[in-house]
Amino acid sequence: MADINIIISSIFLGLFFLLFSLMVYQSIRKQRKAYLLTISLFLGSIGGIISIFDIIRDSLGIQHRYFLFLALVIASISYYLIYLFFEQLIEERPNRIRLVIASIFLFSSIIFNQLFFYFAYYSNIETSYVKAIEILWDISYDALGLFIFIFGAYVHFKSYHINKEWIPLVQAISLIFISIGFIFGFLSDVISLSIPKIGDILKIVGIVAFSGVYIVRIDYIYRLPVNVYFILIFTQSGLNIHISQTHLVSEEVDLDVTEKQYDEKLLSGVITAISNLLKESLGSREQLEKIVSGDREIILDSGEIATCAILCDRSTFFLHRSLVDLRKSIEKKYKLELTKTIIHKADFIELSTIIQQTFPFLVIEEV
Numbered sequence: 001m002a003d004i005n006i007i008i009s010s011i012f013l014g015l016f017f018l019l020f021s022l023m024v025y026q027s028i029r030k031q032r033k034a035y036l037l038t039i040s041l042f043l044g045s046i047g048g049i050i051s052i053f054d055i056i057r058d059s060l061g062i063q064h065r066y067f068l069f070l071a072l073v074i075a076s077i078s079y080y081l082i083y084l085f086f087e088q089l090i091e092e093r094p095n096r097i098r099l100v101i102a103s104i105f106l107f108s109s110i111i112f113n114q115l116f117f118y119f120a121y122y123s124n125i126e127t128s129y130v131k132a133i134e135i136l137w138d139i140s141y142d143a144l145g146l147f148i149f150i151f152g153a154y155v156h157f158k159s160y161h162i163n164k165e166w167i168p169l170v171q172a173i174s175l176i177f178i179s180i181g182f183i184f185g186f187l188s189d190v191i192s193l194s195i196p197k198i199g200d201i202l203k204i205v206g207i208v209a210f211s212g213v214y215i216v217r218i219d220y221i222y223r224l225p226v227n228v229y230f231i232l233i234f235t236q237s238g239l240n241i242h243i244s245q246t247h248l249v250s251e252e253v254d255l256d257v258t259e260k261q262y263d264e265k266l267l268s269g270v271i272t273a274i275s276n277l278l279k280e281s282l283g284s285r286e287q288l289e290k291i292v293s294g295d296r297e298i299i300l301d302s303g304e305i306a307t308c309a310i311l312c313d314r315s316t317f318f319l320h321r322s323l324v325d326l327r328k329s330i331e332k333k334y335k336l337e338l339t340k341t342i343i344h345k346a347d348f349i350e351l352s353t354i355i356q357q358t359f360p361f362l363v364i365e366e367v
Contacts, residue, residue: 238272
């Protein structure tokens with residue numbers, strides 16, 4: 001059994017190190033940063049190393065299994081970071097209810113982990129109480145993983161529903177595999193079924209499939225599970241530079257929005273007027289960041305010489321990050337052109353290319 005454990009732990013270790021290394025490489029090469037996912041893979045690598053130390057502890061002259069408990073604490077933190085990454089895919093800020101639930105599972109897992117270790121090795125407490133603590137630890141640990149990866153599957157199923165692409169569907173299925181792995185792990189611990197290795201195998205398969213997509217196509221980190229309708233670029237004085245309409249594949253797209261002709265000057269002028277009203281008349285010191293209606297949002301990012309705006313269903317963390325990247329790229333490339341008194345659109349002929357590079361999974365159509 002020890003040999004099997006070493007093999008599985010070695011696979012986890014090698015897998016996480018490979019995924020972490022490739023993720024860092026692709027992030028640098030493509031300038032697509034996903035810090036939480038990358039850190040979670042790094043922690044998974046550290047947890048794999050520690051779990052191997054637990055397996056060979058006898059040869060090291062160590063009696064207690066603290067390496068195992070520490071590895072599982074690190075794994076819990078790694079899963080929690082993955083949960084936060086899933087929140088970034090679908091929300092601008094984590095949903096409070098889901099955040100509270102995930103946090104309760106995380107801290108419960110860590111607390112019961114340490115309590116069980118203490119009572120099992122350093123206390124004379126009755127065996128029944130120790131067993132109860134162990135069950136609570138198993139429940140909280142497996143519930144944490146199950147909650148996180150079921151939520152991740154929901155996010156990717158939603159992305160598939162909107163974008164009609166097979167890759168989010170593959171990722172959703174891979175996350176279901178990981179979730180089932182946690183169910184098997186729970187059953188093997190609580191009901192003493194001899195199926196723990198099946199759970200580990202399902203987790204390995206799911207992790208490889210899910211992370212492999214991001215490693216091959218790092219741009220998928222910025223894939224948006226929300227509808228985006230147009231991208232607008234204008235100067236700080238309100239002069240319109242460019243407007244692009246996005247072509248959406250979803251059957252649920254509101255055709256009244258996507259087929260509507262936009263008045264470029266009106267859009268940029270209204271946004272600039274609202275921003276100036278807040279600053280000059282109402283004393284606001286901050287830039288206008290968002291205009292919200294019941295089912296639509298215009299999110300904005302303003303720099304020293306340019307402002308970028310997006311009309312979408314709602315903002316997400318990565319959508320906002322892409323908007324910031326777009327504005328910075330435009331200000332860097334067109335610094336001289338944007339400061340001229342008279343703006344010539346012919347000076348900005350490469351804007352469509354920059355927008356497409358920043359939003360690689362949106363089909364861009366100039367209006």
